[in-house]
Amino acid sequence: MTLFGRRLPIATALVTAIAIAAATLAPPDQLQGELQRLMYVHVPTAWVAYLSFAVTLAASVAWLWRRTPRFDRIAASSAEAGVFFTGLAIALGSVWGKPTWGVWWTWDPRVVTTAVMFFVYVGYLALRQATPDPLARARRSAVFGVVAFVQVPIVHMSVVWWRALHQPPTVLKPGAPTIDGRMLTALLISVLAFSLFYLVVLRARVRLAVRTEEVEAALAERDQEPAGNAVLAPQWEKKGLRADV
Amino acid sequence: MKRYRLLAVSGLGLAAVLVGLLVFGNLNQNLVYYMTPREALAQRSDYPDGRRFQLGGLVEKGSVQKTSDGLTFAVATTAQPGGRTVAVRFDGAPAQLFQAGIGVVLEGSWKGNAFVSDTMKVKHDENYRPPAQAGDRS
Structure with missing residues (x-):
């Protein structure tokens, strides 16, 4: 069993190549021009962040139900990926915001709620590090993983609920997407490519977690003292008693 | 275990109240x-x-x-x-x-x-x- 597998990375590379071609061939936007192409990386990273946290939610529920260590590993691995993609979405949004909005950062509801989501899931990872006992760690992080997911709908709906600088959703909303067909195609292929990449990373991380556990178990076994080590031989000499009589 | 459950339930309750306040509370004036x-x-x-x-x-x-x-x-x-x-x-x-x-x-x-x-x-x-x-x- 290799860490990354064989077929999935090849499929991901293929879809990524198609996505790059589609993003290059799609027409520029009437208003934003070539800048609008940042959408083909910014939107998929945000989508994969949502997806990661949804997987963490599902795996956390599954762990609470079945108590299988596998679900805990999936939940933790997916949260790590989610934190990475949330950070990337904020960074890419910043790059897009500077030329279009005119600022790198603003206290816009969407931007702020996304940053809060980032830090809460960093807290999830910190909680895991702070709990050495595997069972307690799995239980606490499963509850955390379920409760923290409430932020995903808040982040998504923030642009609808509150007055924001960030534009409302284009695709994930009631009604038809308000985007040119070729742009939408390029966007959907990009989303597929990023989702496949997420699957590659998630699977590798889960396998790595399995191996880490194996190594830790082996080390614990090696370091274990031999049986009977705690029993001391009687030391008559120290007490001034002769041992030879 | 029991104490922990109480903690989790109260945490959930707090989160629910906060979300409710954000969604339905009239905080829009300040936000x-x-x-x-x-x-x-x-x-x-x-x-x-x-x-x-x-x-x-x-x-x-x-x-x-x-x-x-x-x-x-x-x-x-x-x-x-x-x-x-x-x-x-x-x-x-x-x-x-x-x-x-x-x-x-x-x-x-x-x-x-x-x-x-x-x-x-x-x-x-x-x-x-x-x-x-x-x-x-x-």
């Missing part, structure tokens, strides 16, 4: 990112000259004029003509996408009947389309 021209004019007395706030709206078509150190234009609440607008004096270089008809969020304060601003953010919408070809202008 508002910008005021529309209509609101800014209605609350003119609450914002004396020099008190900074953010004003957001659409740049009225045909109102943009260059001055020696910036721009003047009018900001409307909606795209429909005839609504009340706020005259804006903007000092500095406009944002890259600035043009008549686009959404802007301006940071600044009242000065008499005009809104004087030094920071501009451009608000683009969620519609994406290729540049209009010659002949199919809509």
